[in-house]
Structures are given as structure tokens and as C-alpha cells.
Amino acid sequence: MDLYEHQAREVFKGYGIAVPDAAVADHPKEARRAAELLGGRVVVKAQVKTGGRGKAGGVKLAADPAAAEITARQILGMDIKGHTVRRVMLAQPVDIQDEFYVSYVLDRAAGMFLAIASAEGGMDIEEVAATRPEAVARIPVDPAGGVTEAKAAEIAAAAGLPPETADVLVRLWQVLVGEDALLVEVNPLVRTADGAILALDGKVTVDDNARFRQARWDDASEAHGGDPLEAAAAAKGLTYVKLDGQVGVIGNGAGLVMSTLDVVAGRGARPANFLDIGGGASAQVMADGLDVILSDPDVKAVLVNVFGGITACDAVAEGIVRALDAVHLTQPLVVRLDGNNAARGRAILDARAHPLVEQVTTMDGAAARAAQLATR
Ligand code: GDP
Numbered sequence: 620m621d622l623y624e625h626q627a628r629e630v631f632k633g634y635g636i637a638v639p640d641a642a643v644a645d646h647p648k649e650a651r652r653a654a655e656l657l658g659g660r661v662v663v664k665a666q667v668k669t670g671g672r673g674k675a676g677g678v679k680l681a682a683d684p685a686a687a688e689i690t691a692r693q694i695l696g697m698d699i700k701g702h703t704v705r706r707v708m709l710a711q712p713v714d715i716q717d718e719f720y721v722s723y724v725l726d727r728a729a730g731m732f733l734a735i736a737s738a739e740g741g742m743d744i745e746e747v748a749a750t751r752p753e754a755v756a757r758i759p760v761d762p763a764g765g766v767t768e769a770k771a772a773e774i775a776a777a778a779g780l781p782p783e784t785a786d787v788l789v790r791l792w793q794v795l796v797g798e799d800a801l802l803v804e805v806n807p808l809v810r811t812a813d814g815a816i817l818a819l820d821g822k823v824t825v826d827d828n829a830r831f832r833q834a835r836w837d838d839a840s841e842a843h844g845g846d847p848l849e850a851a852a853a854a855k856g857l858t859y860v861k862l863d864g865q866v867g868v869i870g871n872g873a874g875l876v877m878s879t880l881d882v883v884a885g886r887g888a889r890p891a892n893f894l895d896i897g898g899g900a901s902a903q904v905m906a907d908g909l910d911v912i913l914s915d916p917d918v919k920a921v922l923v924n925v926f927g928g929i930t931a932c933d934a935v936a937e938g939i940v941r942a943l944d945a946v947h948l949t950q951p952l953v954v955r956l957d958g959n960n961a962a963r964g965r966a967i968l969d970a971r972a973h974p975l976v977e978q979v980t981t982m983d984g985a986a987a988r989a990a991q992l993a994t995r
């Protein structure tokens with residue numbers, strides 16, 4: 620679970636990390652009042668659980684409370700990478716001298732955490748990392764030892780950060796441990812004209828396995844990271860994860876679906892989602908799954924990959940046929956049925972003869988066809 624910036628800001632404050640004074644608002648009028656209390660000039664910031672708000676026009680300076688109201692009206696309701704802005708944070712503007720990047724992230728492969736830091740923070744850290752990796756320091760952090768003052772000094776020196784950032788690096792580690800976080804990130808961490816070190820933006824990802832003891836952030840409407848498709852799928856009881864490709868994928872069994880994602884990728888396309896319809900694969904589940912997948916505008920083709928075990932392929936085919944009656948199919952659907960009663964299943968789909976439905980008998984062949992249809 621990701622926290623909003625304003626929640627991350629609160630957490631940082633609780634651990635003694637300096638942050639600008641701020642308030643949140645759901646309405647432009649409220650934004651105006653908040654700006655009045657904060658001294659007039661404010662930065663108006665969209666509260667959405669995605670990065671790149673600055674570039675998307677979701678971070679704007681307002682000169683006075685009237686301007687804050689107008690700016691809040693522009694930003695509220697804005698769509699940033701599929702996330703609707705429902706709330707803004709108003710923050711006291713800061714006179715920035717230098718912008719740094721610092722984060723701690725779990726490195727699963729190494730069984731360690733990784734401190735990532737750069738003296739070139741701000742909005743383009745991804746670009747810095749891609750074009751000049753030497754400007755981004757990556758220092759392993761053993762969770763048993765943690766980030767001591769000495770370790771913090773080592774990280775700051777490796778990244779070319781001023782030594783006075785070491786204190787924030789120690790506290791940020793305490794945030795990670797105390798909040799059961801998998802990631803804490805500050806971008807930018809700034810040095811102001813008068814030498815103060817402030818966290819101007821924050822991201823905290825709390826480990827979902829620790830939510831039982833971090834329940835204060837729980838908000839039913841915000842489960843699933845605010846992703847609208849994941850929320851819609853969860854409401855229908857589907858095991859669905861949104862990915863960023865163009866081939867919608869439905870399969871039975873998590874292992875088969877994961878392999879299907881790999882095979883789609885191996886055929887030169889990218890999966891748009893993970894969706895496991897489980898053992899039952901009823902018509903309703905199939906229709907619900909197709910419905911969610913087809914409402915993703917990135918999806919250009921759908922691949923159904925089913926290996927009949929206890930669930931026979933003819934039952935799955937019946938499910939697909941009934942789903943085709945319930946859902947308006949807008950993209951080609953490639954179906955691969957194999958295993959128990961595959962021949963009967965295929966015959967049922969052939970008899971339905973839907974113009975957008977094709978059958979391919981092998982997993983690799985079906986993935987190749989779906990990839991071809993999605994990328995043509
Ligand atoms: P992001 O684009 O989602 O990462 O949003 P940020 O909160 O990081 O804001 C983007 C950029 O806006 C920052 O890198 C800063 O350069 C700028 N910014 C944000 N707050 C302030 C502020 O108080 N003063 C100034 N001068 N710039 C700010």
C-alpha cells in the first residue's frame with residue numbers, strides 16, 4: 620500500500636524530518652482558507668498515488684489565497700496517469716537551493732535493502748539514472764545493521780550529498796523500519812537558501828503483510844493503490860493486477876497465468892494484466908474478467924489460456940460463449956483450450972463462430988497470435 624504525499628509528510632514529521640507546513644483540501648474554497656492560514660503564497664499539489672505530478676501539471680505555485688483557489692479548482696478532478704485528483708495539499712513554498720534524491724528500497728534478490736541517492740534530485744531522476752548512472756549512488760544496507768550515523772555519512776559521501784543530510788538519512792531509515800515500509804523515497808530532499816534540509820515530496824510504500832499493525836492508513840476506498848481497474852476487479856472478486864502492456868490475459872491458475880505473461884513477452888508484446896479465473900471459470904467470472912480487461916484502453920487483443928484439469932474445457936467454452944453474449948467484445952480474442960475435454964470445448968467455440976474470436980491450440984502459438992494482433 621502506497622501512502623499519499625500528505626500522509627508521508629505526516630510520517631516524516633513524526634520521525635523528526637523537517638517538512639514544509641502544509642494542509643489538505645478537497646474543495647477550492649477550502650484550499651483558499653488553507654492558503655490564508657499558511658501565509659498566502661502556497662504550492663498546490665495534487666494528491667495521487669503516482670509520480671510525475673509536476674510534469675503533468677499537478678504541482679503549481681499560487682501567489683495568494685485567491686490564486687490558490689483557482690489553481691486548486693484546476694487541479695482537483697484532473698486525471699494524472701489514470702488517477703483522478705480528489706484532494707490537494709497546500710504547502711508553504713520553499714526557496715530551493717539544491718535538490719537531492721534519496722530512497723531506501725527492498726532489494727529482494729540480494730536479501731538486503733538498497734540506499735539510492737543522488738545529488739541531482741528533482742523531477743528527472745529516472746532520466747539521470749538512465750543517462751548517467753554514475754550520478755546515482757547505490758549502497759547496500761544490511762537490515763540487521765541498519766543506517767547508523769556512520770552508514771549515513773557513507774551514503775551521503777558516495778552520492779555527493781552535503782554531510783548535513785546524514786541526519787535525515789538516519790531518520791528515513793527509522794521511518795522504513797518503524798512503518799514496515801518496503802520503500803521510502805524523498806525527491807526532492809532540498810537544501811534551502813538558508814541551509815536547512817527539508818523533505819519536499821515523499822513516497823512511502825507500506826508492506827501489505829504488515830497492515831494488521833499499520834492499520835491507521837487503511838481506507839477501503841483506497842485499497843488497490845487507487846488503480847480504478849484493480850478496484851473494479853476486486854469489487855467483482857477477481858484476482859487481477861494491472862500491468863502496462865497491450866495484451867489482456869486470462870488464464871486458470873496463477874502458475875499458468877504467470878507463464879502466459881512470460882510467453883506473451885517472449886513473443887514481442889507486453890501483457891496488460893494478470894487475471895487468474897481460478898478453478899471454476901464460470902460464465903460469470905469469464906464475463907466479469909473480460910469486462911474489466913476490455914475497459915482498459917491499452918488492451919488491443921485478449922488471450923484466454925486455459926488448461927483443463929478438474930475444470931473441463933467444455934465448461935470453460937460455455938463460459939466464454941455466455942460471456943460473449945453479456946459483454947460487447949471490442950478487441951480480438953485468442954483462445955487456447957487444452958487438457959480435459961479440449962476437443963469438446965473447441966467445438967463449442969467453433970459453433971459460436973464469433974467474428975472476433977480465434978482459436979489456437981498451443982500456448983505459444985496463441986501467445987504469438989495475440990501479440991501479433993496487439994502490435995499490428
Ligand atoms: P512530483 O513531480 O510528483 O515528484 O512532485 P514534487 O512534489 O516532487 O514536485 C515537483 C517539483 O516541483 C519539485 O522537484 C520542485 O522542483 C518543485 N517544487 C515543489 N514544491 C516546491 C516549493 O515549495 N518551492 C519550489 N521552488 N519548488 C517546489
Ligand code: MN
Binds near residue numbers: 807
Ligand atoms: Mn517528487
